[in-house]
Amino acid sequence: MRIDGPHSGPYGKKVMTQTTSKIDAVRVSVLQARREGKRIACVPTMGALHEGHLSLIDEAKKLADYVVVTVFVNPTQFGPQEDFHKYPRPIEKDIAMCSSRDADLIFNPDVETMYPSTPGAKTFIEVPGLSEILEGAIRPGHFRGVATVVMKLFQIVMPDVACFGSKDFQQLAVIKQMVRDLNSPIQIVGCPTIRETDGLAMSSRNAYLSPEQRAVAIRLYEAMVFAKNQVTAGHSDLASIMSKMAEIITRDGAMTLDYAILANPTTLETLTQPQPEMVALVAARNGTTRLIDNMMMTPK
Numbered sequence: 001m002r003i004d005g006p007h008s009g010p011y012g013k014k015v016m017t018q019t020t021s022k023i024d025a026v027r028v029s030v031l032q033a034r035r036e037g038k039r040i041a042c043v044p045t046m047g048a049l050h051e052g053h054l055s056l057i058d059e060a061k062k063l064a065d066y067v068v069v070t071v072f073v074n075p076t077q078f079g080p081q082e083d084f085h086k087y088p089r090p091i092e093k094d095i096a097m098c099s100s101r102d103a104d105l106i107f108n109p110d111v112e113t114m115y116p117s118t119p120g121a122k123t124f125i126e127v128p129g130l131s132e133i134l135e136g137a138i139r140p141g142h143f144r145g146v147a148t149v150v151m152k153l154f155q156i157v158m159p160d161v162a163c164f165g166s167k168d169f170q171q172l173a174v175i176k177q178m179v180r181d182l183n184s185p186i187q188i189v190g191c192p193t194i195r196e197t198d199g200l201a202m203s204s205r206n207a208y209l210s211p212e213q214r215a216v217a218i219r220l221y222e223a224m225v226f227a228k229n230q231v232t233a234g235h236s237d238l239a240s241i242m243s244k245m246a247e248i249i250t251r252d253g254a255m256t257l258d259y260a261i262l263a264n265p266t267t268l269e270t271l272t273q274p275q276p277e278m279v280a281l282v283a284a285r286n287g288t289t290r291l292i293d294n295m296m297m298t299p300k
């Protein structure tokens with residue numbers, strides 16, 4: 001089960017990042033890297049990679065010597081009416097993108113490999129509280145699926161450090177809580193959100209948007225910028241700022257609001273009074289596509 005060195009073929013020519021669907025092959029490669037004294041990083045993704053994902057690989061390369069990117073569309077984090085089956089899976093393009101950023105190994109398992117006891121898997125990770133509000137309230141079971149698959153990936157890759165996007169703010173909070181609660185030694189690093197030039201957060205799901213939907217999607221960003229300007233200018237009527245954010249997002253009925261709040265960045269509870277660190281959390285449905293975003297802000 002040998003995996004060849006990922007970056008240079010004969011004569012030093014660059015080759016594609018090695019890809020495997022086998023757990024044992026990941027373990028062998030990571031063990032080899034560890035024997036060479038390398039620090040290991042993991043970047044969990046569902047594939048359909050974009051510059052946001054690649055920024056996580058770049059950060060992982062700075063923090064470690066051997067970077068494993070996992071590409072797995074995890075069924076347990078999708079609800080029955082959600083887009084698991086239509087989620088894009090352009091694996092050849094993903095491999096090329098990982099290669100362009102010198103990732104060392106791609107782990108692209110199938111569902112049977114990740115869930116060997118299915119049907120009838122019995123063991124799941126629950127992170128109560130944080131998992132039940134906002135995204136968790138709208139997508140019941142979502143964070144149970146996320147926490148479980150991330151811990152499974154950690155058990156396979158056994159990284160020193162793992163990089164996640166702040167784009168999925170609540171997911172990052174859930175994973176940090178899980179790692180703390182389970183005494184895991186893995187360092188969890190949150191990375192900045194990468195945006196299109198007009199401010200829309202990059203997301204694999206943006207590919208679902210029609211040109212008309214893409215044009216109104218920017219309102220999530222506009223609403224957060226409005227809130228940030230208000231908050232940094234010293235306005236303290238948070239209820240009225242939140243209601244204006246909702247108005248911006250739902251203008252002309254183009255999008256349906258799930259939430260637009262100013263929250264405590266640790267507990268994610270909605271704030272009534274300004275505090276030194278605040279986060280705007282927004283989510284809306286744009287046609288059948290759900291979009292989420294967030295922005296940190298500090299009052300004057």
Ligand code: AMP
Pocket residue numbers: 044045046047051052053055056163164165166167168191192193194195201202203204
């Ligand atoms: P996904 O493939 O959507 O599960 O995302 C995999 C990882 O990429 C997660 O840690 C996301 O938070 C992160 N990510 C997704 N979009 C972005 C973005 N626009 N900027 C930075 N990180 C992102």
